[in-house]
Amino acid sequence: MLSTVRDLGAAVRRARREAGFSQQALADRAGVSRQWLSRMEAGKGPSAELGKVLDVLAALGLAVDLVAAPAPDAKDDDPFAGLFEDGP
Template sequence: MGTTVQELGAAVRHARKQQGLDQLLLADLAGVSDRFLRDLEHGKPTVRLKEVLRVLDALGLTLQVRPR
């Protein structure tokens, strides 16, 4: 997915579009606000991890942590 918040947001946006979802529908499926999803997709650095994980789960994505 990359190493920056902007890359994470771009990956979420790409996956959402690939699945034919608009922001409102994905936000509803993930249980987050549409404002949160917009912030995430635009790379806002202060998004909450708990909600990020909900969005990733709704898209069928996982977050991977590994040594550099």
């Protein structure tokens, strides 16, 4: 469960390491600088707006939980699959 910007940064760091990415490799892949990613992982720097979002969620008794995204072709697991497609 994530309730602070620092929690999110730590979760990103863990996920990056588990994926075998260096900070530079992930930064390149995400289109951000390594310095930005480093600050983000530390829960510092460009987190003001995210911090406000997390504060609002916390005030509501809610938190963010990271889960692995489904594979792009996992339509069977998508509860919204077919809702926006044209009819038969």
